[in-house]
Amino acid sequence: MSEKTNAPEISVKNVSMVFSDSKGNPVQALKNVSIDIQKGEFISLLGPSGCGKSTLLRIVSDLLTPTSGEVTVCGKTPRETRLEQKFGIVFQNPVLLDWRTVRKNIRLPLEMMKVPKEEQASRIEQVLELVGLKEFGNSYPGQLSGGMQQRVGIARALAIQPDILLMDEPFSALDEFTREKLNDDVLSIWRKTNKTVLFVTHNIAESVYMSDRICVLSPHPGRLSAIVDVDLPRPRNADMRGTPEFAALVEKVRNSFEGI
Amino acid sequence: MIKRITSSKGIVTAVWVLGLVVIWEICAFIVGATQRTPVNVLPHLYQIIGSFFDTKSITGSGDTIATLVFSSAAETLSRALIGFIIGMVLGYILALLMHLSHIVEKIAFPYLMIIQMIPILGMAPIVLSITGDISSARIIIAAILTFYPVSTNTLAGFKSVGRERHELMRSYGASKFQLYTKMLIPSAMSYFFTGLKISAPMAITASILVDTLQGGNGLGCMLSQSLKGSMTRFVFWDIVIFSAVIGVLSYYLMGVIERAITPSKRKAKKKAQ
Numbered sequence: 222m223s224e225k226t227n228a229p230e231i232s233v234k235n236v237s238m239v240f241s242d243s244k245g246n247p248v249q250a251l252k253n254v255s256i257d258i259q260k261g262e263f264i265s266l267l268g269p270s271g272c273g274k275s276t277l278l279r280i281v282s283d284l285l286t287p288t289s290g291e292v293t294v295c296g297k298t299p300r301e302t303r304l305e306q307k308f309g310i311v312f313q314n315p316v317l318l319d320w321r322t323v324r325k326n327i328r329l330p331l332e333m334m335k336v337p338k339e340e341q342a343s344r345i346e347q348v349l350e351l352v353g354l355k356e357f358g359n360s361y362p363g364q365l366s367g368g369m370q371q372r373v374g375i376a377r378a379l380a381i382q383p384d385i386l387l388m389d390e391p392f393s394a395l396d397e398f399t400r401e402k403l404n405d406d407v408l409s410i411w412r413k414t415n416k417t418v419l420f421v422t423h424n425i426a427e428s429v430y431m432s433d434r435i436c437v438l439s440p441h442p443g444r445l446s447a448i449v450d451v452d453l454p455r456p457r458n459a460d461m462r463g464t465p466e467f468a469a470l471v472e473k474v475r476n477s478f479e480g481i
Numbered sequence: 482m483i484k485r486i487t488s489s490k491g492i493v494t495a496v497w498v499l500g501l502v503v504i505w506e507i508c509a510f511i512v513g514a515t516q517r518t519p520v521n522v523l524p525h526l527y528q529i530i531g532s533f534f535d536t537k538s539i540t541g542s543g544d545t546i547a548t549l550v551f552s553s554a555a556e557t558l559s560r561a562l563i564g565f566i567i568g569m570v571l572g573y574i575l576a577l578l579m580h581l582s583h584i585v586e587k588i589a590f591p592y593l594m595i596i597q598m599i600p601i602l603g604m605a606p607i608v609l610s611i612t613g614d615i616s617s618a619r620i621i622i623a624a625i626l627t628f629y630p631v632s633t634n635t636l637a638g639f640k641s642v643g644r645e646r647h648e649l650m651r652s653y654g655a656s657k658f659q660l661y662t663k664m665l666i667p668s669a670m671s672y673f674f675t676g677l678k679i680s681a682p683m684a685i686t687a688s689i690l691v692d693t694l695q696g697g698n699g700l701g702c703m704l705s706q707s708l709k710g711s712m713t714r715f716v717f718w719d720i721v722i723f724s725a726v727i728g729v730l731s732y733y734l735m736g737v738i739e740r741a742i743t744p745s746k747r748k749a750k751k752k753a754q
């Protein structure tokens with residue numbers, strides 16, 4: 222862990238978040254969560270529904286302000302980093318604009334960043350290539366399958382060339398085959414682009430397959446109950462899913478939930 | 482095979498129209514058999530349609546029924562159209578303002594409800610006596626009736642834009658202007674058109690109704706003259722059918738315009754077929 226000496230890319234210190242529910246009662250979504258994430262790391266946030274995974278992702282990307290605690294991203298506040306458009310967010314539901322073609326969906330953030338026209342076009346072709354949707358650039362989202370729509374969401378996030386990729390259960394609505402294919406695609410994109418990735422999931426095997434480290438969150442109130450290092454070699458491939466090392470890690474992660 | 486034919490939209494419409502014709506004719510026979518007045522108050526359809534193409538003049542100035550219907554329709558419908566456009570623009574602006582500011586919404590919404598609840602039969606004479614001019618009264622009534630469905634539907638459209646869509650725009654650091662032009666306004670487009678589809682036939686009906694309040698030469702005016710017996714009864718039925726057709730067409734026209742300006746709808750439809 223020689224990187225520990227460098228300043229972390231994302232630093233979350235003692236973050237708590239309290240919402241109020243419809244009756245005005247306080248709901249503690251996160252309690253005293255602290256994580257340091259290094260540049261280029263692939264981190265999973267793993268936990269059951271309602272443990273505050275999305276909330277943590279929103280706090281990091283300045284979509285929510287924590288009740289207490291401090292977050293710094295690239296040495297700045299999340300707000301500064303957001304306004305520099307350093308976050309690429311992929312949502313659980315791909316949030317595509319149904320009146321725009323695939324190309325124009327990917328262009329949306331580039332229009333707002335005032336990227337010059339020629340560069341917009343070249344970036345769009347580049348990310349379409351990356352997610353394997355070259356032939357579908359002029360289709361409308363309604364004409365694509367769920368997996369293809371999710372790829373468009375990923376392409377749009379990559380188009381702004383973010384330093385940090387935040388993915389909130391991007392594949393939870395997809396079937397097992399599509400999910401495993403997209404897992405490999407995301408890993409290969411990550412290898413090529415060397416971004417810091419924060420990946421939310423509630424699938425243990427998925428988190429083991431993808432990550433360098435897994436942050437295990439437990440609910441009521443949401444808190445960090447363990448951080449599991451995944452020392453499987455990279456690049457990962459589908460054969461590893463059957464190895465005893467993989468099974469041992471899945472078991473280790475599962476056990477870190479017990480005793481909550 | 483049979484399933485394909487029955488599921489086709491054209492067949493459904495044809496059956497529906499045929500059913501209407503049959504019911505009409507049955508009623509015409511019954512009313513005709515029990516008539517107490519010299520003329521049949523409910524003529525057969527072929528008589529009504531025939532009268533429309535009759536070349537015989539029915540006024541002193543040599544108008545046939547068809548030319549009379551067309552000239553009064555031009556008079557009434559042009560005012561309905563102006564009112565419709567004014568109501569649409571103002572309704573849209575109000576929806577924008579209500580969405581931009583909670584205070585505006587809180588203040589304006591009760592007024593909107595009240596305007597909607599006043600029966601148009603009561604509102605029309607008031608508007609007419611204020612303006613003193615049948616043409617502006619028609620425009621104002623059509624505008625008022627268009628205003629409410631357009632603004633409430635469009636506002637509902639703005640509000641239907643989900644949390645994640647807002648978060649997406651926020652993550653790009655979008656300005657308020659960009660949020661509206663790139664996300665909210667296109668998202669609400671189909672709601673806006675729903676409002677237009679509701680209000681287009683209403684604007685037409687309302688202008689005809691305003692006509693009946695005063696002499697002149699609008700559709701409604703001809704209607705009441707025909708009912709009072711100073712013109713043949715066929716004028717009444719011709720105008721009723723003509724207006725119904727125009728009302729239905731105005732509804733479909735909104736759909737046609739919507740598809741013309743939203744290419745994704747056209748493509749999605751193609752895929753479905």
Ligand SMILES: Nc1ncnc2c1ncn2[C@@H]1O[C@H](COP(=O)(O)OP(=O)(O)OP(=O)(O)O)[C@@H](O)[C@H]1O
Nearest residue numbers: 240241242248250269270271272273274275276277
């Ligand atoms: N805007 C909000 N207002 C009130 N309560 C909220 C809000 N957002 C989240 N919560 C609450 O905070 C807790 C954590 O929510 P969060 O969405 O972060 O969970 P999650 O781990 O992402 O769950 P899931 O896997 O179902 O997406 C939940 O109990 C939720 O009800």
Ligand SMILES: [Mg+2]
Nearest residue numbers: 274275276389
């Ligand atoms: Mg969530």
